[in-house]
Amino acid sequence: MNIYYGFENNLESFPFVDREGDFIITEYCFEDSKEAIPLLLIKPYKTSLLLEDYGFFSESGKCYLYLDMICAFSVKQGDQKQIDMFLLQAEEELVAVENETESIYFFSQHNKPLILKWASSYQVKPEFILL
Secondary structure (H helix, E strand, C coil): CCEEEECCCCCCCCCCCEECCEEEEEECCCCCCCEEEEEEEEEEECCCHHHHHHEEECCCCCCCEHHHHCCCCCCCCCCHHHHHHHHHHHHHEEEEEEEECCCCEEEEEHHHHHHHHHHHCCEEEEECCCC
């Protein structure tokens, strides 16, 4: 997972690493820029229809999530059956899952209290990742 920055297409002369239509994606954020949108590049093995609300696939096929709109966690503790039930319930709000070294689940930031409630109900311990 890497952080990038998105800008409307007013920076044509600025080097960019990716794009989606007129949205340019760069590795840099100008210090005084209020227009920069922080993006998280992930390599999902699973996405849901909610991805359209919280991110996008670029023209090169890379998946970016709007960093300010999402939360991410991995499951650190719990009985496997309880973890499976927790993830089944959470799937209705799931945005994406990345599974490089461990499974990392991405959800809307406003669903964090709901995720914590479900985790408590199923006696599962999620570890939220500060991005």
